[in-house]
Amino acid sequence: MNIVSRGVKNALRSPLRSGSIVLMLAISICLILSMLVARSSVDAKINEVKSTAGTNITISPAGVMGFSGGGDALTNEQLATITSTAHISSTSATLTDQLGTTDTNLTASLEMGNFGARMMRFESTSTSGSDTTTTTNTDSASAANSTTESARPAPTPRITVTGTTNPNSVSTDGSDLNITSGTTINGTSSELVALIGDSLATKNSLTIGSTFTAYDKTVTVSGIFKTNNTFQDSGIIMPLAAVQTLTDQTDAVSSVIAKVDSSDNVSSTVTALKTVLGTKADIVSQVEQAAASVSSLESISGLALAGVIGATIAGAIIILLAMILVVRERRREIGVLKAIGGSNRKVIGQFIIEALTLTIIGSIVGLTFGVLVSGPMTNSLVSSSQTSSNSTTTRSGPGGNDSAAKMIGRGFGQISNNITQVTSSITPTVFILSISITLLIAIIGSAIPAWFISRIRPAEVLRTE
DSSP: OOHHHHHHHHHTSSHHHHHHHHHHHHHHHHHHHHHHHHHHHHHHHHHHHHHHTTOEEEEEETTEETTEEOSOOBOHHHHHHHHTSTTEEEEEEEEEEEEOTTTBSOOOOSOOOHHHHHHOOOOOOOOOSOOOOOOOHHHHHHHHHHHHHHHSOOOOOOEEEEEESOGGGGOSSSSOOOEEEEOOOOTTSOOSEEEEEHHHHHHTTOOTTOEEEETTEEEEEEEEEOOSOTTGGGSEEEEHHHHHHHTTOTTOBSEEEEEESOGGGHHHHHHHHHHHHGGGEEEEEOHHHHHHHHHHHHHHHHHHHHHHHHHHHHHHHHHHHHHHHHHHHTHHHHHHHHHTTOOHHHHHHHHHHHHHHHHHHHHHHHHHHHHHHHHHHHHHHHHHSOOOOOOOOOOOOSSTTHHHHHHHHHHHHHHHHHTTOOOOOOOHHHHHHHHHHHHHHHHHHHHHHHHHHHTOOHHHHHHHO
16 A cells, blocks of 8 residues: 555544534634635735725815915916826816806806805995985984995806816716716806706706807807706806816916825825925815824734634644654554564655645635625725724815815725725635645645654564554
8 A cells, every 4th residue: 555545544534523623623714715815815905905095185275275265276287287187097176156147148056155245255236326414423324334235236146167177077976976967067168068067957958069159259068067056056067178268367276186196105196296386376185184094904914913813823733743643542553564564755754645635625614604605804904994984075166166075075985985895706826825735734734744744663662662
């Protein structure tokens, strides 16, 4: 009988002991596969997070918030500088304006509330031809105030028009803009076409192909969108160049969203932008939130790696102790084999085959259960982790930085969901690595017993036993 068949037979000669060893090995190998799957899945998610979340940088004119504040608008030249900065993969530029009743034939769909009335800027009109009456100074002041209040018209809502190079930047949920009818527009063109918010379209009975006037020009409706945001669904989206031309702001940009290729490069990119733009722009990034999200995921990856190492050590110890016990119990058998001509190589090979047989059986059982439990275990690790990403609210007025606020808010929402969106998958690499670790366990577990076997002297064994 050759060493392979003898080793396999010996591995199964004691069902109870062999079953116990196989069960413990199976648990270790199941844990190894599950932890490898978890680590692989989380590492893939980390790479995805670094390339998608926390990579937006918002650049706006220094001192400007909405339609308030001071400072000068950004220029097309500055936009070109931003676009050419290292690690910036794409940019989305916007210019926001408001259409008054004299600028368009459209009727605003947004009702004016108390807050809107306070925020809305309007000009008072003066009255002429009114009779004046001489009175006391106090009465004159009161009369003047009364005349001013009666002459001031009630505030009327305006329609926000957003010129952008990327219409999808208006979306509020992180996905592409929801076009309910028609087609989107090319934000890099200068065509007089527009996307109309659902509420505004309904208010003015606009359909695809309808036209309206804006700044004394005729604009064609290309599509109708819906964001489920009352303010946004009451607005208009047009190509940036078209709005620049219509508003006589040919070189003006009110905000830029720059996307960096990886969150690892956000800090350096912000520094580079501050160097080239100086004090003319306010720059805001999501680097802290992105780092917090990645840190949480990296802690899970580290935990999974520790699990792999621990399970490997446990498996090696199990097979090691088992084989040492087998060697001690079968010293006489080993001595007899050597006495009748068995070489150290053959005897050691037989015990290595025995250890390998137990390991393979344990691996088959463990890998089978590992495939079944790796998904739930990954989800359990992810769900139990503490996310340090906090929801952040970005304040913005109803104007120039509105798109920036949406992009920042959308980025924060994306970051906060990263922890719960890890999908586990068993790749060929993970499976092969699991098999390799299994073989390593068998080698480690049989190395020391092999050394003990090589030191057994047949004469001593036969004399003492």
